[in-house]
Amino acid sequence: MESPLIEFRDVTKRFGVRSVLEQVNLQIYEGQVTTIIGLSGSGKSVLLKHIIGLLKPDEGTILFKGIPLSEMKKGESAANFAQISYMFQDNALFDSMTVYENIALPLRETTNLSKAEIDLRVMARIEQTELKDAAHKYPSELSGGMQKRAALARALVTDPRIVLFDEPTTGQDPVRKNAILGMIAQYQRKFGFTAILVSHEIPDVYFISNRILALYERSIVFQGSPEELEDFNHPFKDEVIRSLEGLQNELTGLYSKRQFKVMHHVQLKQTTSGATYCVAVFSLNDLDIIRAGAGYDAAQVAIRSLGTYIDKHFGAIGGFSTRRRSNEFVTVLPYSDLTEAESILKDFVKDFQEQGIHDVWAAARKQTPSARCIEFTVRAGIAQGQPVADIDSVIDAAKSQQKEIARLRCDGRR
Amino acid sequence: MAFDADSQNGKEGWKLGRLLTGPFAVIGRAAISWVDHLGASAIFLLLAFLKILRSKQLIKIVQQIYYIGARSSMIIMLVSFFTGMVLGLQSYHALVKFGAQGALGTLVALTLVRELGPVLTAIMIAARAGSAITAEIGIQRISEQIDALDTMRIDPLRYLISPRITASIISFPMLTALFDLVGMLGGYVSGVLLLGANASTYVYRVQTSMDIKDITDGLIKSVVFAVIVSTVCCYQGYFTHMRTDSHGAQAVGLSTTSAVVLSCVLILVSDYVVTSLLI
Numbered sequence: 001m002e003s004p005l006i007e008f009r010d011v012t013k014r015f016g017v018r019s020v021l022e023q024v025n026l027q028i029y030e031g032q033v034t035t036i037i038g039l040s041g042s043g044k045s046v047l048l049k050h051i052i053g054l055l056k057p058d059e060g061t062i063l064f065k066g067i068p069l070s071e072m073k074k075g076e077s078a079a080n081f082a083q084i085s086y087m088f089q090d091n092a093l094f095d096s097m098t099v100y101e102n103i104a105l106p107l108r109e110t111t112n113l114s115k116a117e118i119d120l121r122v123m124a125r126i127e128q129t130e131l132k133d134a135a136h137k138y139p140s141e142l143s144g145g146m147q148k149r150a151a152l153a154r155a156l157v158t159d160p161r162i163v164l165f166d167e168p169t170t171g172q173d174p175v176r177k178n179a180i181l182g183m184i185a186q187y188q189r190k191f192g193f194t195a196i197l198v199s200h201e202i203p204d205v206y207f208i209s210n211r212i213l214a215l216y217e218r219s220i221v222f223q224g225s226p227e228e229l230e231d232f233n234h235p236f237k238d239e240v241i242r243s244l245e246g247l248q249n250e251l252t253g254l255y256s257k258r259q260f261k262v263m264h265h266v267q268l269k270q271t272t273s274g275a276t277y278c279v280a281v282f283s284l285n286d287l288d289i290i291r292a293g294a295g296y297d298a299a300q301v302a303i304r305s306l307g308t309y310i311d312k313h314f315g316a317i318g319g320f321s322t323r324r325r326s327n328e329f330v331t332v333l334p335y336s337d338l339t340e341a342e343s344i345l346k347d348f349v350k351d352f353q354e355q356g357i358h359d360v361w362a363a364a365r366k367q368t369p370s371a372r373c374i375e376f377t378v379r380a381g382i383a384q385g386q387p388v389a390d391i392d393s394v395i396d397a398a399k400s401q402q403k404e405i406a407r408l409r410c411d412g413r414r
Numbered sequence: 415m416a417f418d419a420d421s422q423n424g425k426e427g428w429k430l431g432r433l434l435t436g437p438f439a440v441i442g443r444a445a446i447s448w449v450d451h452l453g454a455s456a457i458f459l460l461l462a463f464l465k466i467l468r469s470k471q472l473i474k475i476v477q478q479i480y481y482i483g484a485r486s487s488m489i490i491m492l493v494s495f496f497t498g499m500v501l502g503l504q505s506y507h508a509l510v511k512f513g514a515q516g517a518l519g520t521l522v523a524l525t526l527v528r529e530l531g532p533v534l535t536a537i538m539i540a541a542r543a544g545s546a547i548t549a550e551i552g553i554q555r556i557s558e559q560i561d562a563l564d565t566m567r568i569d570p571l572r573y574l575i576s577p578r579i580t581a582s583i584i585s586f587p588m589l590t591a592l593f594d595l596v597g598m599l600g601g602y603v604s605g606v607l608l609l610g611a612n613a614s615t616y617v618y619r620v621q622t623s624m625d626i627k628d629i630t631d632g633l634i635k636s637v638v639f640a641v642i643v644s645t646v647c648c649y650q651g652y653f654t655h656m657r658t659d660s661h662g663a664q665a666v667g668l669s670t671t672s673a674v675v676l677s678c679v680l681i682l683v684s685d686y687v688v689t690s691l692l693i
Contacts, residue, residue: 052565082567092562094554106566109470109573158566 003066005030005162005194006051006221011060013046020046022218024060028200028211029160033188033195034207038215044198045089047215048164051196058322078127082110085155089167091147093154100126100135103154110158120402125153128187145176148375156191165186165197178204178300182291182326207326276343276384278333282310284360285351286376287327303327305360306378317390330395338384345382349405352378359407378406458571458652459579460644465572466580474577475584482543482578483585487592493538494593498600501525503599506609518611519549519619522601523594527624527632531594533685536586540677543648548579548673551651552666560652575652579644586640587633591655594632607621631692640690642680647673 004027013021020043028034028051036044036258049055050062061068066078069376072080123328126135139147148168155163165184169177185208188195199205201245206212206226213228214222216236222229242276259290284290284306290299307329311321314331321331331340357378381402385394465471501522509515551574554560563570598620605611650673657665 054561078567084565086562086565088558088562090558092558094559094562095557096550106568108569110566186651 002029002030004063006067006312007062007063008047008050009063011050011057011062013043013055014058015182017294018216021050021057024215024218024220026213026220026223028194028196030194031192032210033185033197033208034211034213034290035197035199036213036215037199037202037205040200043213044215044217045140045166046196048086048166048196048198051162052084052086052164053077070165082158083161084164085160085162086164087155087166087168089170091139091151093147093150095139098136098138099131099142099150099153100148102139103157106154106158121157125157129183129192145179148180149183151285152187156187156193162194162196163402165195165199167198168202169199169201176300179302181205181208182300185326186288204224204326207323214367232367263337276337276386278336278338278382278384279394279398280314280331280333280345280380280382281324281395281402282306282329282331283379284327284376285379286374289374290376293383301358306356309352309356309359314344315328317344322394330398332391338382341382341384345380347378353406357408361408375407375409377404377408379403380405436540450559451611454653455645455649457669458575458649459641462571462579462645462648464532465569465576468572468576471572471577471598473579474573475580478577479585481546482539482581483589484651486539486542486585486589489542490535490538490589490593491596493534494526494596495600495603497530497534497593498522498526498597498602499604501597502601502603503579503609506605506611515611516615517619518601518605519598519616520623522619523598524628525625526594527602527628527687528591529632529689531590531597532586532632532635532639535636536588536643536681537678539582539586539589540647540674540681542622543582544643544677545670545674547644547647548651548654548670551575551648552654552669555652555654556662556666568651575648578648581642582640582644583637584618586643590632590636592637613624622649631689635685635688638682640685642684643677646677652678 006028008024008026010178011021011024012019014279023362024047035246036047038044050057061070062316063069064072064077069077069080093099097105100122103117104122107113107121111118113121123135126132129152131146131149131153134142134146134150139150142150152168169180178201181199181204184195184197187193188208197205197209206229208313209226212224212226212229213220214232214234214236216222216234220233221236222232224232224311287303290302294302303323303326307321307323310329310331314321317333318335319331319333321329324330333344347360360378379402381398381400383394383397385391385397385400466475502518505518505521506515509517509521551560554574560570560574563573602616604614606613606616650669651666654665654669657668659665660668
């Protein structure tokens with residue numbers, strides 16, 4: 001088993017008589033995206049501040065690469081902390097400095113790099129985070145999403161090994177929330193840092209996370225993959241996950257992965273033995289091209305409008321859908337055999353080619369009017385399953401049958 | 415029953431004791447809090463002082479000299495000119511009664527250089543730049559900008575506090591000298607140009623009545639005031655989040671008020687102490 005990069009052993013933190021963390025045990029592994037979920041005020045930010053050394057535990061030990069921080073020499077622990085960047089919930093950008101100055105600040109103050117070298121690095125980050133036009137603006141002149149990107153650029157400019165994100169999506173609308181999570185995932189892949197997030201965005205955060213830590217009543221009650229969390233049986237799920245999932249359901253019309261599984265079991269139990277059902281898998285390909293051409297917000301709008309379109313079409317005939325990956329949707333048609341499902345899909349494809357894909361792109365363009373012309377495709381596949389069959393294997397079969405159903409060649413006109 | 419009566423008497427006695435000792439307890443708590451803050455301020459100043467000579471400080475110090483010093487010069491000149499005029503006006507009418515209007519230059523110069531110059535300059539800077547320092551640092555504190563510095567491994571004391579204290583120590587004496595000069599000019603305008611005192615006598619008295627000790631004493635005072643004002647204002651802003659009486663923007667407002675009021679009181683108290691030591 002890989003040894004953890006950061007480990008908490010029985011960490012307890014109190015403020016006065018109020019205990020915020022109680023005997024917390026957790027492991028964070030290198031190169032992964034780890035998300036801490038929990039109710040507001042449950043101590044998630046306090047936990048993050050322990051990782052970066054802003055707070056010290058009253059009891060217990062924090063280990064960095066297996067060595068307790070309390071046993072490290074000052075220089076050694078400082079060197080470890082220097083590898084960590086922190087992105088604050090409210091960005092904490094210096095409002096009297098421009099975006100450029102904010103991003104350059106850690107390099108100017110903590111390194112001996114030349115002015116030209118600093119400029120080179122800062123401009124690289126500004127370009128990567130699509131802030132070129134905003135480089136000489138003040139934070140108050142930027143939108144919420146741009147401020148987040150500026151904060152992210154500042155966090156990344158020192159090439160940290162670990163980046164902590166304290167509720168990076170707070171105060172953003174649903175589209176922008178997903179856009180920010182998508183941006184974090186993309187940069188994590190691009191730069192290879194270890195990301196530790198505090199987030200409420202369920203299920204979206206599952207798509208970008210390798211591991212989930214659940215903080216409940218001052219302790220970590222779950223550590224594992226998002227898939228393992230599906231099978232986790234604990235009051236935490238009732239109080240936290242379901243309330244957050246319910247909110248998502250209201251916003252998108254789609255079911256959460258867990259709700260989707262429950263729906264699937266219930267529907268199939270009701271069908272007579274020997275009856276079949278069908279699963280359709282839809283993918284919006286070239287998501288990175290949409291992001292590059294139209295921005296993160298537009299990419300998220302495109303995904304959401306595809307999901308809404310699918311739900312509208314198949315929901316009317318008893319189908320239920322979920323978002324399985326960041327760009328993938330799964331729909332179950334519980335009462336249809338393969339022939340019927342193929343016929344329904346054919347109608348959908350016709351409608352989608354004529355209208356749907358243009359609606360998806362129109363919604364994305366509305367979000368980013370300056371979006372440049374791009375080309376993207378939507379693929380779909382269908383497979384038939386037996387009630388006894390594992391849903392995942394049917395989904396995989398449908399995925400293997402996927403073929404292009406629609407392609408948008410943008411001509412630049414609105 | 416006897417037990418009940420004893421118990422009742424005990425409660426009454428306890429209440430009476432509390433009533434008598436209550437005011438002392440309040441004073442005691444306030445005194446402990448004051449000593450606590452005094453000690454914390456001293457450590458705060460010491461730590462900030464030790465970081466003055468770290469690298470990359472020069473530009474920040476020059477910037478702060480501009481904000482604290484250069485940008486206060488206009489208001490200092492305005493206040494000092496009218497202070498000098500009022501001083502010339504009042505002194506002339508008082509001296510005329512004794513036929514001693516020739517001493518007008520002496521009175522104006524010594525009053526300004528020894529007392530009014532350092533004290534009024536310090537109070538003016540506390541009101542103009544000191545309040546701005548507290549508000550700026552306070553807002554940086556409540557919006558987590560200071561925490562952000564910590565996470566970027568930038569020492570907030572080195573980055574925010576040391577340059578401001580150093581700039582104050584450099585700016586206060588310079589602005590005090592400016593106050594003295596413009597104040598003497600104000601005295602000349604009211605005493606000589608408006609009331610008819612002899613111009614040559616005024617200038618001669620100004621030149622001959624002051625010795626170097628008067629000037630150095632005034633400048634020593636201004637340095638003491640600089641340390642007090644900058645420390646109080648930076649400290650109030652830096653620990654805005656520790657206030658127990660308010661939070662957020664309200665805490666910044668109260669910290670700013672406290673910083674200016676406390677600075678003014680401490681300027682006057684320390685003026686007496688320093689004067690008694692120097693005289």
